[in-house]
Amino acid sequence: MPKVFGEVGGSAIGTHPEAVRRALIAHLGLAARDRQSFAQAVAALGAVQMDPMRVVAPAHLLTLRLRRGPTSEAAFSRALGSGEIFEARLKERCIVSAQDLPAAAAQFARARARELLDARGLRAIAEEILAELAKGPRYSRELGTEHRVSSFWDENPQSMKATTMALDILAYEGRVIVTGRRRGERRYDLPGRHFPDWEQTILAPESARRTAARHYGRTMGVFLASDPYLGWQMESAAQRRALAQEMCEAGEWQALRIDGVERSYLCTRELAQRMEDSPARARGAAILAPLENLLWDRRRLWDLFGFRYTWEAYTPAARRTVGPYGMPVLLDGRLVAELDAGREEDALRYRIVPRTALRERELQRIARAGERLARELGLTGGARQVESPGR
Numbered sequence: 245m246p247k248v249f250g251e252v253g254g255s256a257i258g259t260h261p262e263a264v265r266r267a268l269i270a271h272l273g274l275a276a277r278d279r280q281s282f283a284q285a286v287a288a289l290g291a292v293q294m295d296p297m298r299v300v301a302p303a304h305l306l307t308l309r310l311r312r313g314p315t316s317e318a319a320f321s322r323a324l325g326s327g328e329i330f331e332a333r334l335k336e337r338c339i340v341s342a343q344d345l346p347a348a349a350a351q352f353a354r355a356r357a358r359e360l361l362d363a364r365g366l367r368a369i370a371e372e373i374l375a376e377l378a379k380g381p382r383y384s385r386e387l388g389t390e391h392r393v394s395s396f397w398d399e400n401p402q403s404m405k406a407t408t409m410a411l412d413i414l415a416y417e418g419r420v421i422v423t424g425r426r427r428g429e430r431r432y433d434l435p436g437r438h439f440p441d442w443e444q445t446i447l448a449p450e451s452a453r454r455t456a457a458r459h460y461g462r463t464m465g466v467f468l469a470s471d472p473y474l475g476w477q478m479e480s481a482a483q484r485r486a487l488a489q490e491m492c493e494a495g496e497w498q499a500l501r502i503d504g505v506e507r508s509y510l511c512t513r514e515l516a517q518r519m520e521d522s523p524a525r526a527r528g529a530a531i532l533a534p535l536e537n538l539l540w541d542r543r544r545l546w547d548l549f550g551f552r553y554t555w556e557a558y559t560p561a562a563r564r565t566v567g568p569y570g571m572p573v574l575l576d577g578r579l580v581a582e583l584d585a586g587r588e589e590d591a592l593r594y595r596i597v598p599r600t601a602l603r604e605r606e607l608q609r610i611a612r613a614g615e616r617l618a619r620e621l622g623l624t625g626g627a628r629q630v631e632s633p634g635r
Contacts, residue, residue, distance in 0.1 A: 256499035259519060264466055264502060264511075265548050266525055267518035269577060271465040272537050273311045275526040282323035285311045287341035290463025293535040294337045296428070297557050299569040300585050300592070301621055304339055306533030306571075314620045321424040325431075327438035331415065331422050334463075335473045335540070342439065347459030349445045349452040351476060352418030356446075360417075366410045373410055374419065374434070381423055381433035384411060418446055453477070457491055461512040466500070468543060469508040505547045526577040529613040531585075534571060551579040551599065566597050573610055581610060591625030592618040 269275050273288055285308050286292055295303045305315045323329050332340050332348040333355070340348055361367045373387055384407070391406040411432060414420040423438065424431040435442040445452070457475035461467070467474070474484045475491075488510060491497040498516045500509040511519075532538065534555040538545070545551050553572055556564040567584035573596075575581075580602060585594040594614050596607060611629055618627040 256501040257516060257519075258501045258503070260503045261505065261548050263519045263522070264500070264509075265577060266523045267511075267515050268465050268538070268548065269526045269574075270518055270523045271512075271515050274530060274538065274574060275523070277311060277313065280312045281328070282308070282312075282315075282320065283328035283341050283343075286329050286339055287343055289537055290344070290459055291332075291334055291338040291340050292537070293335075293540070294331070294339060295535055295557075297534075297569070298428075299557070300571070300587060303533050303535040307536050309617075309620055310530055310532070310536075314622070317425065321426070321431075324422055325424045330435075330439075332418070333416050334460075334476050344459050345439060345442065346445055346452045346455045347476070348418070348456075350456050352416075352446045354478070355413075355417045356419075360413045361410065364409065364413070366406060366413065369406050370410045370414055370419075373407065373414065373432075377420060377432060377434050381431050383426065383429050383431050384408070385429060387411065387432070418442070453487075454490075457487060458496060461491070461497060461510075462514075463537065464540070465515050466509055466511045466544060466548070468541065469499070469510050471541070502547070507543060507547055509544075509547075526574070528576070529609045530574040531583055531610075531613050531617050532572045532574055534569065536572075538574075539572065545579075549579045553579075553582075567595075570597070573613070575606060575609065580606070583610075583614060585614075587623070588628065589625055590623050592621065592623055592627045593630060594627065595630040 280288070288311070289307075292304045292307050297303065300306065302317065305317065305320060308315045324331075327342055329339050329341055330345070332338055332351060334340070334348065334351060361370050369389065369391070376382060376387060387407050388405065389407045392404060411420065415422065418435065420432045421435045421438065422430045423433045453475070456477065460473070460475045469488055470484075472478060475487050477483065477487065479487070488497065492499060492510070496513055497510045498513060500511055502509060534557070539553060542553060545553055551572070553570070554565075556566060556570060557568045566582050567586075569585050570582040571585050572579050573581040573583060580598065580600050582597045582599065583594045584597055585592060587593065592614060596610055611627075614627040614629065618625075
């Protein structure tokens with residue numbers, strides 16, 4: 245019997261991986277597609293992870309496409325500018341619904357306490373940026389300077405523009421926000437113009453701790469009790485145990501004992517209810533974005549789906565086993581393959597890399613899903629399948 249994380253909240257619910265899989269797929273909105281607004285789709289997911297890689301399309305737009313249909317960069321930029329959504333660093337850079345500002349507040353406050361601007365010698369440049377933004381929103385190039393500094397991951401003193409790093413830190417601290425994008429370039433503004441209660445919320449992080457934990461639970465659905473980011477808090481193991489105990493005793497989280505799984509998991513009260521209601525297995529073929537919420541925790545992916553996944557975009561070419569943009573395929577509630585995908589002129593080029601034995605009919609369903617993805621991306625050249633070696 246797996247050990248439950250400090251026996252939080254008393255007894256754990258015994259369940260089977262299949263029941264958890266079905267409930268999690270339904271919780272993450274992968275069982276059915278709704279014509280939702282940006283704000284509705286992001287709020288339902290809790291957070292959507294971003295990445296600049298554009299091999300097929302921006303990762304966050306691919307994630308949202310599965311919930312709300314075709315999703316353009318222009319519509320995304322309008323949603324940012326209207327204040328429906330904003331960017332925040334939770335586990336990684338994410339899009340968050342405006343209604344969930346209190347959940348991000350503790351992260352902004354914690355970032356400010358690190359005083360990174362002073363540590364990097366960027367305080368003066370940051371003040372110049374804030375003064376310029378006080379006059380109105382600006383695109384990043386309008387705030388540029390020739391001065392360069394070393395990045396966080398590179399000791400080369402010329403690797404990054406000082407204004408770029410200062411803007412990243414200011415955004416990390418919640419002192420500036422992105423209110424639009426133009427061909428990948430961010431438009432920055434002061435948050436107070438869009439969110440009147442922004443600063444007051446950030447200055448009261450303690451009141452946001454439980455709110456952040458609820459938001460984390462809604463975003464993850466099922467999560468490891470040992471997750472270092474539990475509740476978006478990045479706290480010590482003892483503090484995480486206390487938070488889990490508090491949330492379980494309040495009836496908001498529930499400990500799970502999953503048959504055949506050694507690791508200890510928790511889930512939200514809502515997901516536990518879904519399991520009790522025994523949702524039907526999801527039907528259909530869905531091509532998942534590399535940063536899809538279902539894929540966030542690779543340990544959970546293995547424990548529940550028996551699927552090992554590595555996004556190889558940043559893996560040296562010689563070490564790749566699939567390709568730089570592998571997109572997992574969810575078929576009738578199972579993860580069965582990856583699409584090694586890319587764009588070729590105005591078409592989606594892909595090959596199917598099976599991860600289990602697939603019948604010809606199943607391969608045809610995956611191919612049709614590839615064609616649907618090409619249409620939704622507006623690629624007039626359609627989808628072009630490349631045969632996998634050995635087929």
